Amino acid sequence: MAELKALIEMIVKALVDKPDAVLVRETDGEKTTVIEIRVAPDDLGKVIGKQGRTARSMRTILSAAGTKLGKRCVLEILE
Secondary structure: OHHHHHHHHHHHHHHOOOHHHOEEEEEEOOOEEEEEEEOOHHHHHHHHOHHHHHHHHHHHHHHHHHHHHOOEEEEEEEO
């Protein structure tokens, strides 16, 4: 599941102004993987996007990749 973490990390780092402040943590459960993103406070809006579109898009990509691996994936954006 490290592939999913790397995928999300790459996407988020491309979106933000301070890529060094990006922290991605992965928690594996039996059937569900939770990926938590923490960014600099200034970059939070860029990761969420207008009306949450960017966050929704990342969740869709994560869900599709997780389905291929047979896992349910959840993306959480932490403040």
